[in-house]
Amino acid sequence: MSSTESNVIDLTWYGHATWRLRSGEKSIWIDPFLNDNPSCPIKSAEVEGCDAILLTHGHFDHVADAAELANRFGATLVANYEIVQWFSANHKVANGIGMNIGGRTTVAGISVKMVPAIHSSSLPDGSYGGLAGGFVVAVGQKTIYTAGDTCVFSDMSRLATQIDLAILPIGDLFTMGPEDSLEAIRLLQPRTVVPSHYNTWPPIAQDTDKWAQDVRLHTPSHPIVPIIGSPFSF
Ligand code: NI
Ligand code: MN
Numbered sequence: 001m002s003s004t005e006s007n008v009i010d011l012t013w014y015g016h017a018t019w020r021l022r023s024g025e026k027s028i029w030i031d032p033f034l035n036d037n038p039s040c041p042i043k044s045a046e047v048e049g050c051d052a053i054l055l056t057h058g059h060f061d062h063v064a065d066a067a068e069l070a071n072r073f074g075a076t077l078v079a080n081y082e083i084v085q086w087f088s089a090n091h092k093v094a095n096g097i098g099m100n101i102g103g104r105t106t107v108a109g110i111s112v113k114m115v116p117a118i119h120s121s122s123l124p125d126g127s128y129g130g131l132a133g134g135f136v137v138a139v140g141q142k143t144i145y146t147a148g149d150t151c152v153f154s155d156m157s158r159l160a161t162q163i164d165l166a167i168l169p170i171g172d173l174f175t176m177g178p179e180d181s182l183e184a185i186r187l188l189q190p191r192t193v194v195p196s197h198y199n200t201w202p203p204i205a206q207d208t209d210k211w212a213q214d215v216r217l218h219t220p221s222h223p224i225v226p227i228i229g230s231p232f233s234f
Helices: 066-073 081-091 154-158 178-188 208-218
Strands: 009-013 019-023 026-030 052-054 076-080 096-099 104-107 110-116 133-139 142-146 165-169 192-196
Touching (some): 009 192, 066 081, 076 081, 154 178
Parallel strands (some): 026 052, 076 096
Antiparallel strands (some): 009 019, 019 026, 104 110, 110 133, 133 142
């Protein structure tokens, strides 16, 4: 593998809030929801690599396939303390980093800070899932903010000094919708922004052509609307 290949950083959307971040030879999955995700083109058995899993909160549409991937690959599960304990007790996940809002850790060669989100976080069996969060990830020279499920909140302007890429929910109903995402983008000022958590089911259907046009018109950021399953660089 050449040095350029081993330095590659890219991101792939797998539908809903499921993302794969690749950094060199490492694969980091965010909120893996594959098998029962109507937008996802692959099943969890087809996942070829997983070094770490970041979970923003305990809801099924974010954690559904985390145990299978963690156990098959021996991947490290990064989430709030309550969620990591639950996966250890209920799914025998051996490697976990339980953290909480404001904390930072290093996993699979990337730095991960857990930041606030305004949302709920019960686990699939109803167990208490701690507080919902988002992550500020530093990978190579790039900073990524993945918001998780949240509404817009004014402290977004203080989450990081420079964000290269922001992943924001736009589906509405359970999270901020497209209009509020414009305010989030103005607060965050990311260089590039991608939408998430939409079009999985009819209640969160959104028009991303209109969203991207509004981002270009009303914010300083560059929108990318990823194609499901196609890696992109940023
Ligand atoms: Ni949720
Ligand atoms: Mn959700």
